Amino acid sequence: MQGTQFLNRQQQQPQQLLRRSVQQLYQWQHFTYSMQYICSMYNLPYFKEQDSAVVMQFIKTHPFATLIGVGNNNCPAATQVPLFIDEREGKLFLSGHIQRKTDHHLAFEHNPNVLALFTGAHAYISASWYTNHKVASTWNYMSVQAKGILRFTDETALLEILRRTTAHFENNPQSPALVEKMDDDYIAKMMKAIVAFEIEVTTLEHTFKLSQNRDVESYDTIITQLTAQGGDGAIIAAEMLHRRSQLFNA
Secondary structure, eight states: OHHHHHHHHHHHHHHHHHHHHHHHHHHHHHHHHHHHHHSSOSOOGGGOOSOHHHHHHHHHHSOEEEEEEEOGGGOEEEEEEEOEEEEETTEEEEEEEEETTSHHHHHHHHOOEEEEEEEEEEEEEOGGGSSOOSSOOEEEEEEEEEEEEEEEOOHHHHHHHHHHHHHHHHOOTTOTTSGGGSOHHHHHHHHTTEEEEEEEEEEEEEEEESSTTSOHHHHHHHHHHHHHHOHHHHHHHHHHHHHHHHHHOO
């Protein structure tokens, strides 16, 4: 009996090894497939803008970005901060300022590789609005990701970024909130608690997902439904309407 059991186990081992190998291969294929989407944004050609100036304008229109990094012990850190984008000598740079000694400040000191996420309006898209209802519902949105290397700058650059920030967002040369109209002692004290930075952009990616893959009837129904919602829905609808002639040549 023991010899028979041993023989059965020996016969089963190759089958078990083969099954295990197939499972491991499937898991590896699934992992590598998933990594394509970890390493890059949602990357489908019909959700891409062909005019780089439009992408740049989106960043300028939505400057309040989420700045993301990874610090010590692979602990993620993020903050929300207004960013300016500039081009110098064929390169793109983001600039801003953050509070010192926060988790994100320490993370960026430890690891200068960062990602800035710019987002705009977004809206749920019901499959009931499609001519073909037997597909999944989805979400429309516009987003830009800028990956790059962050470096902290000096006090002169900090004062300049503060001046630029107040001038840009106040948009009023007579505003008492402009840095140059503030008390020097107050500014000096404030500057001790914050630090300026610049990010050299190494990769700029975007997804403008606006139902470009739908037929014209579905596209128009989505516009009608989103317009009726108001808010973010109406903003997405207006963007879709702006792009309609490019998609359908109507």
